[in-house]
Every structure is written in C-alpha cells, then in structure tokens.
Amino acid sequence: MKPKQFTIALLSGLVLAGAWYYKDSISASLGNSSPLSPSSPSSSPRPVVSQPQHQSFSTSAVTPAAAASKASEEPKKVILIDNESLYTGTLPAGEKVSKEVDNSGRKIVEMLSPEQATEKLRRNEESYIVGRGRGVWRYDVVQVPSNDPIEDDHDEKIIEVPQTVVPVEGQPSSDWMFWGVFDGHSGWTTSAKLRQALIVMVARELNETYKAALTDPSATAPTSEAVDAAIKKGFLRLDNEIVNESVEKVFKNPSKLVAAETLAPALSGSCGLLAFYESHSKQLKIAVTGDSRAVLGRRGANGKWTATALSEDQTGSNREEEARMRAEHPGEEHVIRNGRVLGGLEPTRAFGDAFYKWSIETQLKIKKEFFGRTPSTLLKTPPYVTAEPVVTTTQIEPDKGDFLVLATDGLWEMLTNEEVVGLVGRWIEEQQEGATKSGKPWFGGLFGGKDQGALPVEGEATDATGQRQPIRIRQWGVTAKESERFVWEDRNAATHVVRNAMGGKNKDQLSALLTLPSPYSRRYRDDLTVEVIFFGNGTDKSGKVTINEEATAIKSKGEKADEKAGDVKAKL
Incomplete structure (x- = not known):
C-alpha cells in the first residue's frame, strides 16, 4: 500500500460533522491528498475511516479583555488527531479549544506558530x-x-x-x-x-x-x-x-x-x-x-x-547481525523474528x-520476590543481547x-x-x-x-x-x-x-x-x-x-x- 502523504489539509465541514463538531465554527475545504499516516515505520498505513459520532467538546471561557480584542485576532490553526490520521484546520479569530476532545483518544490542539515552533x-x-x-x-x-x-x-x-x-x-x-x-x-x-x-x-x-x-x-x-x-x-x-x-x-x-x-x-x-x-x-x-x-x-x-x-x-534487519545471532543460538528459529530479537527488541x-x-530462573525469582513479568516462551539460551x-x-x-x-x-x-x-x-x-x-x-x-x-x-x-x-x-x-x-x-x-x-x-x-x-x-x-x-x-x-x-x-x-x-x- 502506498504511504499516505503528509499534507497540511484543511478540515472540511463534512468530515467534521461525521466525527465531532465545535459549535459549527470549524469549516474549510478538504484537500485532495491524504493526511499523514501515523503508522509505525515497520507497518503499513491503515485506511482512514470516519464514523458518524456527533460529539461536542468543551471550550475555554473568554475573558472580557479577550473578547474585546477578539475581532483583531488572526484565525488560529489547529491540529485534529485520532488513531488513524492527522489534519490541520483553522478556527475563527478569538475561538479557543480544549486539548481533551472525548474518551476515544481524539484530540484537537492549537498549532504552534512558526515562531513558537x-x-x-x-x-x-x-x-x-x-x-x-x-x-x-x-x-x-x-x-x-x-x-x-x-x-x-x-x-x-x-x-x-x-x-x-x-x-x-x-x-x-x-x-x-x-x-x-x-x-x-x-x-x-x-x-x-x-x-x-x-x-x-x-x-x-x-x-x-x-x-x-x-x-x-x-x-x-x-x-x-x-x-x-x-x-x-x-x-x-x-x-x-x-x-x-x-x-x-x-x-x-x-x-x-x-x-x-x-x-x-x-x-x-x-x-x-x-x-x-x-x-x-x-x-x-x-x-x-x-x-x-x-x-x-x-x-x-x-x-x-x-x-x-x-x-x-x-538491528535484526542487519544481515550480519542476524547471522551472528543465529550462529550464537543454533536451532532457535525465532532468535530473529520480523527483524527483532525474539520478535520484540529491534536493537541486537x-x-x-x-x-x-x-x-x-533469575527472572522468575525477581518476579516472585519483587515484581516483573513472565519470561517469554521463546527465551531458551540467554543472553541474546x-x-x-x-x-x-x-x-x-x-x-x-x-x-x-x-x-x-x-x-x-x-x-x-x-x-x-x-x-x-x-x-x-x-x-x-x-x-x-x-x-x-x-x-x-x-x-x-x-x-x-x-x-x-x-x-x-x-x-x-x-x-x-x-x-x-x-x-x-x-x-x-x-x-x-x-x-x-x-x-x-x-x-x-x-x-x-x-x-x-x-x-x-x-x-x-x-x-x-x-x-x-x-x-x-x-x-x-x-x-x-x-x-x-x-x-x-x-x-x-x-x-x-x-x-x-x-x-x-x-x-x-x-x-x-x-x-x-x-x-x-
């Protein structure tokens, strides 16, 4: 699958209405390109799916001083983040958003200006x-x-x-x-x-x-x-x-x-x-x-x-390191799995x-007396790293x-x-x-x-x-x-x-x-x-x-x- 492009795409009213809204104040046209994919380097990007959920999120109180200068403020750029994608959009002058959107892990945050960045x-x-x-x-x-x-x-x-x-x-x-x-x-x-x-x-x-x-x-x-x-x-x-x-x-x-x-x-x-x-x-x-x-x-x-x-x-993706690891642990098929040690750690x-x-034995003793985790079933002849x-x-x-x-x-x-x-x-x-x-x-x-x-x-x-x-x-x-x-x-x-x-x-x-x-x-x-x-x-x-x-x-x-x-x- 071709990776999604990083574009500073604007949130459309249609997309926003299909997810959540901010007093109908965020509106713009959605770009033709896809948003930046958050998938990890080793995985394929997942498709973006918007589910209809009409949920609003809270705003910060506007002080009298802020209200007075509201008209002179520039529109603000914001970032919408969910588990699948990232978009940017704009808020009208004077509007504010909170960082927390809902309990689904989605957020809208105000984007740093170039000077702040x-x-x-x-x-x-x-x-x-x-x-x-x-x-x-x-x-x-x-x-x-x-x-x-x-x-x-x-x-x-x-x-x-x-x-x-x-x-x-x-x-x-x-x-x-x-x-x-x-x-x-x-x-x-x-x-x-x-x-x-x-x-x-x-x-x-x-x-x-x-x-x-x-x-x-x-x-x-x-x-x-x-x-x-x-x-x-x-x-x-x-x-x-x-x-x-x-x-x-x-x-x-x-x-x-x-x-x-x-x-x-x-x-x-x-x-x-x-x-x-x-x-x-x-x-x-x-x-x-x-x-x-x-x-x-x-x-x-x-x-x-x-x-x-x-x-x-x-790393496990380095052919020489993989060969060394397999030579040191003969017969262990999963010593390097998916480019990682025992399928978990990337650096070798x-x-x-x-x-x-x-x-x-040491891991089980530490777990029994203090804390820890159950050793991996793939662990046979440590040390691996x-x-x-x-x-x-x-x-x-x-x-x-x-x-x-x-x-x-x-x-x-x-x-x-x-x-x-x-x-x-x-x-x-x-x-x-x-x-x-x-x-x-x-x-x-x-x-x-x-x-x-x-x-x-x-x-x-x-x-x-x-x-x-x-x-x-x-x-x-x-x-x-x-x-x-x-x-x-x-x-x-x-x-x-x-x-x-x-x-x-x-x-x-x-x-x-x-x-x-x-x-x-x-x-x-x-x-x-x-x-x-x-x-x-x-x-x-x-x-x-x-x-x-x-x-x-x-x-x-x-x-x-x-x-x-x-x-x-x-x-x-």
Whole structure:
C-alpha cells in the first residue's frame, strides 16, 4: 500500500460533522491528498475511516479583555488527531479549544506558530567553543523530545592527560575528547545511567591500557587493537554493573523499594554511541552499541563534501547481525523474528534490556520476590543481547575541516547520510560567507537567504547493510526537491539539521510535528539527539571550553554565560 502523504489539509465541514463538531465554527475545504499516516515505520498505513459520532467538546471561557480584542485576532490553526490520521484546520479569530476532545483518544490542539515552533526547537540547544588548539574547536548539540519525558540522553567530556600517560614531545599533556549519545527505550533510566557513567568507565580502562603500554621500552602508545579492547571492556563492565551486579545487590537487601531503584536501568534499555578522539595521534574511535549512527563529513578537492558512515545500525534487519545471532543460538528459529530479537527488541546490541539477558530462573525469582513479568516462551539460551560495541578507527584531518555528526536513530529515519553532511557543509559555507560580510568569526556570521540549489555533497544514498533508510519521508509523502525543502536559519548546526529533518521550508509541517503532544507525537517522530563536532584548531587559544552564546539556548532573558560555568567545567 502506498504511504499516505503528509499534507497540511484543511478540515472540511463534512468530515467534521461525521466525527465531532465545535459549535459549527470549524469549516474549510478538504484537500485532495491524504493526511499523514501515523503508522509505525515497520507497518503499513491503515485506511482512514470516519464514523458518524456527533460529539461536542468543551471550550475555554473568554475573558472580557479577550473578547474585546477578539475581532483583531488572526484565525488560529489547529491540529485534529485520532488513531488513524492527522489534519490541520483553522478556527475563527478569538475561538479557543480544549486539548481533551472525548474518551476515544481524539484530540484537537492549537498549532504552534512558526515562531513558537522555532522556540521549542531551540529550547535545548547547546554550543561550545573548544580553545584547546588540539584538533577540535567547536561542537553543537540539540535535543528535541517526542516521549515525555525524553528517553534520549548525551554526555561530553574532555580529559587532559599528563605526560605520564601519553608522552607528547613539546607538550605537557594531550587531550582525550569524548562525545556520547544514548537512545533509551522502555524508559529513560538506562540512558541516564550511561550519561553518568559510560565515559568515566571507558576513560578508566583507557588509562590502564595506556599506562601498561609505557612499561614496554619499545612502545610509546598502545596498539589500536588494545585501545579498541579497552573501550569494549568499559562498555561491558558498565552493562554488567547494570544487569548483573544490580541483581546481586537486591537479593542481599530484599526490599521492593530498593529493587525498584536499583533494577530500573536493567529493566529499561539504551543504545550507546561513543566517539573518542585522541589529540596526539588524531585518531577517532567510534564505538556503537545499537542503532545510533556516526557519519563523517570531509571536503574533497572539488569543494564538495563526502559522507562516510563510521558505524552500522545494529538491528535484526542487519544481515550480519542476524547471522551472528543465529550462529550464537543454533536451532532457535525465532532468535530473529520480523527483524527483532525474539520478535520484540529491534536493537541486537544494547545496555540494560535484562529480560533478554537474565536467565529464566533469575527472572522468575525477581518476579516472585519483587515484581516483573513472565519470561517469554521463546527465551531458551540467554543472553541474546550484548552491550559489546563494534569499534571503528578513522584518521582525522583537522586542517581540512572534517566534521562528525552523531545522532540517535530518530534523525536517520528522516534524512540520509548524504543529506545530513550536505546540510552541515552548506551551513558552514553560509557561516563563512556571513563572516566575510560582517568581519566577525564565521561562527557568529550572518545568514544568506538566497536559493541554495542542490546540496554540496557527492554520492547518493545507498541501501548498505545496517543503514536505516529515511522511512519517515516516505511516510509523510515528501517529494520536494532539495532546493524546495531546506533552509538556513539557525546558528547551531545541530538545530539546523533537525529543523530541516522535520520540515525545513515547510513551516506548517514543522509546526505540526512540534505541536503534537506525547504520546501522539511518537507515531510520527522519535526523540532526537544530534551532535556536530568540528575538527580544526580555530582562533581561540585560551585553553578553555566556553559557551558559544549565539548558538546556545538562554533559559531566561537575564541569564549569562558565566551562570553556566559549572556546566562548562564539567566538559573539561
């Protein structure tokens, strides 16, 4: 079945009369296109069926002041949501609607204006200038929730490493730089645990590995394979703490309250994507557990950018992961079913998700003494899911302006690798052009408003093994050309990418997607966490990490960057 197109269709009086009404005040003509289908990426869209139900919904009281200004107000756009479709329509000036429609799960909500959508989009953006002169000069971050609360998380740290660990001629120290994005599922507790502990755990293992290498007179640094092993050990140690050591603790102290707190990160789950950059060797390690993705942008001799995936999405749809799972669990037909582990979990590697790791005996004991669920009848030889990451190594060329995009799978459902790299590449060009005109550093430049044409990127999207394709675009029915889709309005590169993923020039689509309340929003988009890391030395030689205020959300009008000093210190 062909996916329904995303159209900002107007509610017709006929459709509204066949469902519910608002004092006959909503009326318009219904577009010819179908509404956005809320079906999940793995399912086929269901037909829209309107059943005659004449049910009204309540209005908010209009104050005298509001009534006086009613005539001067503009008509309001609203969104109608049910279990099958999404439409937008208009309300006459001054009219209001409540969020709750009836007990059937249908809602009508007032749509955010483009300005309100931008405010929501930028609410959690952060940008930092890294004045270390060691190969990274800036990174941008943004989060846009769909779940409530958001299940994604992230963490960044720069660790100054002394000569006793990494001997660097002519320098007293070098830097280890870490960036991590964590895509939680079935709750937020596992991703929060990764934010608190993963980088610290991996750094400890790296510290031991680098120190051990110094005991060899012929070696000045550990081998690349030894570094990979240290990263993997850090991942596995943390997951063992989450899944197994937590069980030992609760059995020693059999309290339901203690069990609920201690086992929470084990009962939910999270993918983990970690980037590790060593400033002396200029090597970038990407460690991935799950289906978040890292993509490198590099400019070619012709001025265009190339997109190189530095990770593969580890799901049951990845042929290599399926083969590994079947080899580890021979004779179990349903170890991967419908692209999911035992027919349930999509990622084949993840932190937590203890129901796919605990033995049947452990699960039954936890259920008997505390809480839990009956183990799946397909559970035979756990563990099925592992937190061991796949690690790749890339030599970075800071002088050529390489950049790295890390993002949870919500972004890659919307854009291809090439589109993301092209968007950041053109954003850099816009910033540089603005700096030339204004005389300011390019990260504070102005933005051009001309038609940009095709993105400056080489290559086309491929169906490589393990790479999630942007199924949301097909779901929404987006067919516009690049020059008709994308805009350059944000000083934060991560925010810029997310804006274009969710609508770009189509401001109604962006507003509609950001208006949708949880849990309805989850049918159309996932939580989003995006980080963009810019390699190079920049102009700041302060040796510090500082907030880039022009690309960072200010919580209140009077808030200053120095009030966030504690956050900045935590990065270094």
